[in-house]
Amino acid sequence: MSAAILDTPLATPRAAPVRLHTAFAVIAALAVGFAITALVSDAPVRAFLALITGALPDIRWSDAQGFEVRRLVRFGSVVEDAITLTFLGLAIAIPFRARQFSLGADGQMFLAALASAGVSLYMPGPWFVVLPLAFTAAIATGFVWGLVPGLLKARYSANEIVTTLMLNVIAIQFYRLLISEHLRDPNAGFLVTPVFPSAALLPGLMPHTNVSAMLFVVPFVVAAGWAFLMRTTLGYEIRTVGQAAPFARQVGMPVTRAVVLSMAVGGAFAALAGVHIGNALLKRLPVDLSPGLGFEGLVVALLARNDPKAVPLAAFLYAYLRTGAQAMERTTDVSREVVLVIQAFIILFVVSQRLLPAGWPRALLRRRGNTALKLEQA
């Protein structure tokens, strides 16, 4: 009964109600967030306005200066965040299409960032040698680390929620171990790798921000994710296994292989998020890179209904909220964790199948379909 939520292929007539449902879910979740803010804050309206508008650039008109755009740094951080979240959303969405609840994006991202840092720090050469190698190392690492829970599930029927969470802990501890023992910069006052050489950095696009050439990579990655799912045999197998595993088995599809590879390919996409964080945003890796971004990938994937084409938009929306929350925390008495509450309710509302009352467009469309059918029969 729950299979229908996690796959997306939506026939055109149903697409409009689904979009309505998603919009309703976001608005309802924001309303819950507002209610909780109102319980603890002295100025909930001001706080919520900061949350909603805090990420917007400030465009002003004055006679002397003409149009002036301010606060682009904040908008830049929305774009930076959206890029990372797009990769993580794809990383969660692809295993979801095979109905695998792989939550391993965090660990895959950390290890991939580490692999990319290794190449960036120790590989001399011009950028067109270093960068492709860094990407390759990261993607391979993410793929292999994603393969592990897949194999554990296929060979030993180990539940992937448990295994991916355990693997995350191992990966994050390994990351901390390697950075504090081997990759640390002895001249830095805290545990961090040396700054990557400029050949390993993605060139920046916006001054004062870390928006980088990775922005141009995003469309290709999204297209690759879409093409992988919709235009390859493996993608077809993954979708079929997710929608109807018994059917897939009956017609002789390699179900186990599809399950295993869906998780591994997800890992490869998570790896790109690691490269983005290391080689574009931070330009070095600190030991205390905070875990948990993988779960934000989950909300992005669900908002996009696991459709790769919709992932960037969902990522942008969520990045916008996150940046707004930071602005809210700085300017009001409400802490930014309220966004996690909103995130939880977005997920709950998005996956609720019977959320909108029966009289709403979906039923309307169905009725219209029925009348058409009756007319035909008559």
Added chain:
Amino acid sequence: MSVETASLGMLVATIVVAVLRATTPILFAALGGLISDLTGSINVALEGLMLIAAFFGVIAAVHATSWFPGLPGWVYPWIGCIAAIAAALLATLLLAFFHLELGADLIVAGIAINILAAGLTVFLLASIVGDKGSTAGLHSPALPSIRIPGVDQFPILDMLLNGEGGRGHHVLIYLAFAAAPAGAFLLARTRYGMWMRAVGENPQAAAVAGIPVKRVRYAALLLSGLLAALGGVYLSMGYLTLFQADMTAGRGFLALAAIFLGARRPIGTLAAATLFGASSVLATRLGAIDIPTQVVYMIPPLFTLCALAFVGRRRGSLQRAAPF
């Protein structure tokens, strides 16, 4: 008895006591998870429910002193305990409502509850205490320990029965190890337990036989929420006497692993929970030796993965895997 055997016995007793303490929260959550799992509704939210209970227990116990002044001191922690259970049950009800009434996928909704718990506890912590890390600034009470008298002459026995310093074991440790046989009895010997297993086995058949499927699922989820809440209360009002952000540290997921590892049986789940408790004690013991802490933190998850693989090896392939 020579001195060496005596000290060895003392060491063993100390370790056994530490394992009991580390097992208790995992065992509570695992028993709750087992009951809802056998009813066909896997509760992925155990982690978040524990966290919510741990938080509201401390906050309510501290604030109860100003809400109801003049009560005897031992009452306040119990008020906290009741508030903690109420809060966790409310969150469970949210999960059950979204799953059973609105048709939300139970696993995804459970993950959402975990995110909600992580966010809400830190959010309220910052709002109420003004600190995002912990309630260390508050003076929060613990639930009582039960001391068994009359064993002072036998140091090893005293250690086993009354723990370090002879203060006795925490009341929730006793309750956790009593809950295991009680849960087994409920599932195997009572009519409601049979209903639960019937609903988990084949909901359509159960409905035809006149079992109120939805009500049984609500009951099972709420029972799992209650047990997870007790695990959370133990963490913040027994194991430690404060709340820390993310203090459950994956114990709810270890509990899920314990259910699978224990082949979905009460005895197996108890054994698996004890194993996980032991692995965390081993990790802290190794922490005293000169190895990097990061390696120490890797031991329990690595252990869990190996255990899952070992059990799965006998159980077969994907075809007969867990039904999701």
